Amino acid sequence: MTEPDRPRHLGVCYYPEHWSEDQWAEDAARMVAIGLTYVRIGEFAWSRLEPEPGKMDWDWLDRAIAVLGGAGLQVVLGTPTATPPRWMLTRHSDMLAVDAQGRPRGFGSRRHYCFSHRGYREDCARIVTLLAERYGRNPHVAAWQTDNEYGCHDTTVSYSPSALTAFRNWLARKYQSPQALNRAWGNVFWSMEYASFEDIGLPNLTVTEANPAHVMDFRRFASDEVVSFNKLQTDIIRRYTDAPIAHNYMGRIVDFDHFDVGADLDIASWDSYPLGFLSDRLEADEAFKLRFLRQGHPDFQAFHHDLYRAVGRGRWWVMEQQPGPVNWAPYNPDPLPGMARLWAWEAFAHGAEAVCYFRWRQAPFAQEQMHAGLLRPDSAPAPAYHATEQVAGELKAMPLTDIAPAPVALVFDYPSAWAWSIQPQGKDFDYFRLAFAMYRGLRQLGLSVDILPASARDFTGYGLVLVPGLFTLPEGLAAALQASGAEIVAGPRTNSKTPDFSIPVPLPPALPGLDCRISRVESLPAAAPVPLAGGGAFVGWRERLEGTAETVIRAEDGTPAVVRSGRMTYVGGWPDEVALARILGEAAHRAGVTVTPMPEGVRQRDTKTHRFYFNYNPEPVVFNGNELPAAGVLWTPRTA
Numbered sequence: 001m002t003e004p005d006r007p008r009h010l011g012v013c014y015y016p017e018h019w020s021e022d023q024w025a026e027d028a029a030r031m032v033a034i035g036l037t038y039v040r041i042g043e044f045a046w047s048r049l050e051p052e053p054g055k056m057d058w059d060w061l062d063r064a065i066a067v068l069g070g071a072g073l074q075v076v077l078g079t080p081t082a083t084p085p086r087w088m089l090t091r092h093s094d095m096l097a098v099d100a101q102g103r104p105r106g107f108g109s110r111r112h113y114c115f116s117h118r119g120y121r122e123d124c125a126r127i128v129t130l131l132a133e134r135y136g137r138n139p140h141v142a143a144w145q146t147d148n149e150y151g152c153h154d155t156t157v158s159y160s161p162s163a164l165t166a167f168r169n170w171l172a173r174k175y176q177s178p179q180a181l182n183r184a185w186g187n188v189f190w191s192m193e194y195a196s197f198e199d200i201g202l203p204n205l206t207v208t209e210a211n212p213a214h215v216m217d218f219r220r221f222a223s224d225e226v227v228s229f230n231k232l233q234t235d236i237i238r239r240y241t242d243a244p245i246a247h248n249y250m251g252r253i254v255d256f257d258h259f260d261v262g263a264d265l266d267i268a269s270w271d272s273y274p275l276g277f278l279s280d281r282l283e284a285d286e287a288f289k290l291r292f293l294r295q296g297h298p299d300f301q302a303f304h305h306d307l308y309r310a311v312g313r314g315r316w317w318v319m320e321q322q323p324g325p326v327n328w329a330p331y332n333p334d335p336l337p338g339m340a341r342l343w344a345w346e347a348f349a350h351g352a353e354a355v356c357y358f359r360w361r362q363a364p365f366a367q368e369q370m371h372a373g374l375l376r377p378d379s380a381p382a383p384a385y386h387a388t389e390q391v392a393g394e395l396k397a398m399p400l401t402d403i404a405p406a407p408v409a410l411v412f413d414y415p416s417a418w419a420w421s422i423q424p425q426g427k428d429f430d431y432f433r434l435a436f437a438m439y440r441g442l443r444q445l446g447l448s449v450d451i452l453p454a455s456a457r458d459f460t461g462y463g464l465v466l467v468p469g470l471f472t473l474p475e476g477l478a479a480a481l482q483a484s485g486a487e488i489v490a491g492p493r494t495n496s497k498t499p500d501f502s503i504p505v506p507l508p509p510a511l512p513g514l515d516c517r518i519s520r521v522e523s524l525p526a527a528a529p530v531p532l533a534g535g536g537a538f539v540g541w542r543e544r545l546e547g548t549a550e551t552v553i554r555a556e557d558g559t560p561a562v563v564r565s566g567r568m569t570y571v572g573g574w575p576d577e578v579a580l581a582r583i584l585g586e587a588a589h590r591a592g593v594t595v596t597p598m599p600e601g602v603r604q605r606d607t608k609t610h611r612f613y614f615n616y617n618p619e620p621v622v623f624n625g626n627e628l629p630a631a632g633v634l635w636t637p638r639t640a
Contacts, residue, residue: 035392
């Protein structure tokens with residue numbers, strides 16, 4: 001995956017409506033002075049743009065854009081649809097999303113809308129049209145952002161009356177008849193057959209678990225609603241501007257298909273909060289979390305950098321970068337000195353065009369008043385202010401850091417995340433966690449990784465491709481993998497269901513050229529690992545394999561654990577770190593890919609011209625003859 005050379009920039013998120021207008025010019029001058037290029041504004045400002053229905057107030061935004069642009073900054077203008085004003089609920093009293101327990105979400109924070117409400121969509125189209133008409137050709141508006149953080153606060157899936165109507169229509173278009181739906185879902189089971197699409201409800205509040213095929217279609221529908229909501233906005237914006245359009249995704253949010261949303265955007269961006277994520281969204285033992293408390297997980301940010309580079313088809317930004325303590329995690333430590341710099345450089349080493357810190361000045365009021373910024377509430381510099389200034393200076397002196405082609409690819413698939421959340425079979429089986437474990441295993445071997453969607457059909461140039469836990473192989477993917485010439489490592493649970501959520505016959509995994517069948521599966525508590533001969537174990541998940549494929553690793557009880565035919569390897573369980581290092585190291589060796597086992601907390605990433613080393617440890621580390629500073633980054637010219 002290669003992209004054209006593009007310069008790298010820093011930016012910041014700013015809210016002119018929060019501050020006295022006489023501060024704007026000084027703020028803009030200070031932003032330019034420390035080397036910022038971009039400033040994102042407007043994504044939460046609907047109540048100030050339209051304080052009453054149909055009564056528009058553009059003057060303040062006109063002046064803000066003029067002040068920021070006049071200082072030399074490039075504006076990223078957000079559409080304000082994530083925060084509809086209070087009067088909108090009077091207009092559309094049924095626009096709120098409804099949770100799985102049937103409770104409507106309330107007004108008083110943000111993201112208080114259901115993606116399926118057509119009346120709200122009409123108002124979104126109206127405000128986006130007015131914005132685009134007014135600012136589409138403004139020379140200071142360099143890019144656009146749609147909405148803000150789709151999926152935040154569990155707002156993708158809604159069980160509202162609007163969602164029910166839209167879901168029934170979606171099913172009617174897909175299946176054409178209730179009889180076809182009944183066959184696909186297997187509704188003969190438990191007498192769940194429907195005579196009409198109008199009889200079908202939403203898959204919540206059932207006595208026990210709903211039919212997994214029903215839930216899977218509902219998840220597909222919910223994702224499609226996000227896609228169409230976003231496309232509504234991009235189609236309007238493109239009528240008035242040639243500026244690129246982005247959306248800011250989040251970390252470990254798999255509720256909708258980001259690849260499908262990204263198809264209508266020019267840039268993928270994401271909001272990177274390493275310390276909050278370590279505390280709030282990652283499984284790790286307490287010793288690990290304490291060691292990296294002030295630095296973040298050494299692989300979590302990189303995983304999302306590579307994921308969103310794929311979503312953006314090569315173009316991606318960090319739209320919000322953590323500068324200091326956040327306000328929303330269970331614990332909110334202060335980053336170690338050097339981390340604001342390391343996080344920025346890690347993003348650039350993975351191909352980011354821009355890294356924008358959130359936010360310029362810490363707000364002294366409302367929900368995010370405990371979230372740090374580049375400035376304190378009294379406008380004095382916070383620690384990340386000086387780190388930003390340092391990175392800006394380094395960018396001026398640094399050659400372009402466009403990425404080099406990676407030797408390894410990992411296939412990531414959002415529908416697989418939905419499938420295994422619907423039917424995990426064991427409470428610990430989580431698709432994201434599996435894919436992330438595989439990615440982390442590759443990074444611990446010193447490898448740069450490209451993440452690709454399941455729709456990929458060209459694996460040219462990769463020596464090794466990982467396909468962990470793919471719910472079902474889309475048409476053409478198996479043939480593309482087989483034709484690639486790469487070593488393929490698949491499993492566990494890869495290709496184990498049909499698209500209609502049934503067990504296929506012939507039995508899984510039904511991979512080309514691999515005579516292997518899964519005869520039985522079991523999920524186990526972490527306290528009951530399955531030891532493997534030669535070291536390591538399967539933890540939490542094990543498959544019984546049969547067939548003539550060569551057994552390359554056995555469990556200590558003598559049963560096949562990892563099998564291979566030709567370049568296709570299948571892993572019949574969830575490997576722990578020791579087993580994963582064995583499996584990936586052997587596959588890399590067969591592929592001719594050089595591995596360099598990394599010390600704990602140290603990672604490397606290659607660009608076209610340099611090798612970057614990132615030390616997430618709180619103390620210096622010597623590696624490959626390089627002294628890596630604590631919580632620091634070092635780069636050296638590549639010699640090959």
